[in-house]
Amino acid sequence: MRSPFPAGAAVVMTVAALAACGSSADGNGPEAAGAQRPAASGPAVPGSTATTSTPPATPTAPAAPTAPAAEEPEVTAPDATAEGPKTPSDEITPATGTFTKKQKEYLEDRVPKGMDPAAVLQTGQETCDKLRYLVKVDRDTAVGAIATREISDAPAAVAGLCPQHQDLVDEAAYAYADGSHTGRTLRPGVYRSASPTTNCSWHIEGAGGKELASGTSDTGKSRRITIPESARTFTSTGCYAWLAEGAKG
Structure with missing residues (x-):
């Protein structure tokens, strides 16, 4: 398995x-194709560790305040x-x-x-x-x-x-991701869960909200369900995705 x-x-x-x-x-x-991958940014080159003796600075009058520089707009790369x-x-x-x-x-x-x-x-x-x-x-x-x-x-x-x-x-x-699926998106058949979590649950309803099937799984193992032709809504949470088995159409 x-x-x-x-x-x-x-x-x-x-x-x-x-x-x-x-x-x-x-x-x-x-x-x-001859194109280069961008090189990874390396660490900044460290400055010299040597120190020299400097005379104390002569006190000066404080400079007049200046207006803060305007922030430049952030430039982002175009989205493909x-x-x-x-x-x-x-x-x-x-x-x-x-x-x-x-x-x-x-x-x-x-x-x-x-x-x-x-x-x-x-x-x-x-x-x-x-x-x-x-x-x-x-x-x-x-x-x-x-x-x-x-x-x-x-x-x-x-x-x-x-x-x-x-x-x-x-x-x-032909697969179903977690979420709610209704109407034409529903296809009857047998489905298995792919990579479910330990909080996987599903619910199948027919006309008028009548419950046709539901279930939960806390094992993290794949489960199989059948979506009947009478289904009108299929809801899944924590099951990741449901993959169709057998003929698809």
């Missing part, structure tokens, strides 16, 4: 693993997902080297004006790295991370940079 991970643990483990790896194993990272003008595809080039055809297709209409395209590519490649790691650890957690939008850019990154993970995106499309 798969040992499920608690919700949120996937991110912590992913960050630790990616920090140890340092670069993508897919060979599509910014470095492969923000609306606004994008860099034309024929102008998307790295500082050095070239992008592959697949990388350029991924970057098309995705690079805001004034942003380094290598930075946008790096973000997408890091998403592929996260999925690659999570699949090795626990596939259900990888699908759940996409369904809950914990890895929000997975569909775009997978389509453009790591299509070998398309099955994860397809399965996540």
Whole structure:
């Protein structure tokens, strides 16, 4: 039996693993295109530890008060997902080297004006790295991370940079994240919880708010439920995500 991970643990483990790896194993990272990862900021250079004797300063009259300098507005980097003008595809080039055809297709209409395209590519490649790691650890957690939008850019990154993970995106499309689901979003079938917490609970209602099924679990282990065709509302808390079993449609 798969040992499920608690919700949120996937991110912590992913960050630790990616920090140890340092670069993508897919060979599509910014470095492969000639783009440089930003260097980490090092510690400030310490000043000299030697001291010299100086005569005491001569007392002077206090200076007249001056008006405080106006604060400069904080400048933030552009957001790759923000609306606004994008860099034309024929102008998307790295500082050095070239992008592959697949990388350029991924970057098309995705690079805001004034942003380094290598930075946008790096973000997408890091998403592929996260999925690659999570699949090795626990596939259900990888699908759940996409369904809950914990890895929000997975569909775009997978389509453009790591299509070998398309099955994860397809399965996540039929999953339910924690929350309340009603109407057309409900699909009857059997579902299993992915990475539930020890405070997992669910509630299924039919027409007129009639209770059809409910349950709780404090074990942290995966549970299975059936959403009937008569269901009108499905609510889940602390279960992270529910993945569909069997035929999907």
